[in-house]
Amino acid sequence: MLKKSIEDICNRQVEREAYSSNLYLAMAVWAENNGLAGVASWFYSQADEERLHMLKFIRYINERGGKAVIPALKKPVAGFKSVEDVFNEVLKHEEFITASINEIVSVTLDEKDFNTHNFLQWFVTEQIEEESSVRAILDKVRLVGKNNMYQFDRDIMGLRTSSSATDSAT
């Protein structure tokens, strides 16, 4: 049975992963409306992944005898100045999510909940990947994007890491 403190902080992460999914959908819409089909695809895929992260938490909470809460979501920002601007926002958001996961890890240590600690290791690794892939995209945007957004947009889907894209929700 999950302790209340763990259940609550895992439910907070359900909300944050759901918000991440919606934020990336808003970014996909922005990209699509600006003629950037490749960037839009990247964000649609990313939104799907974040939904899988949310599901992992929901199912874990329920499996351990807790009650997952499906949250109301705040409206994500929708206007961006440029592709570089949008990916700077993604990096900021992923850094926030990394800090959030690390905080849960530290609560599981305080509470001596080693099952949840073990469950979280997948997310610890995932956040390292998420941050590094966004940093790689930002490097490309700065290198190529300013002069040739067409090329950047055409190639961006090739920058997706295959492991996180194929992980299932279970």
Ligand SMILES: [Fe+2]
């Ligand atoms: Fe996530």
Ligand SMILES: [Fe+2]
């Ligand atoms: Fe993420």
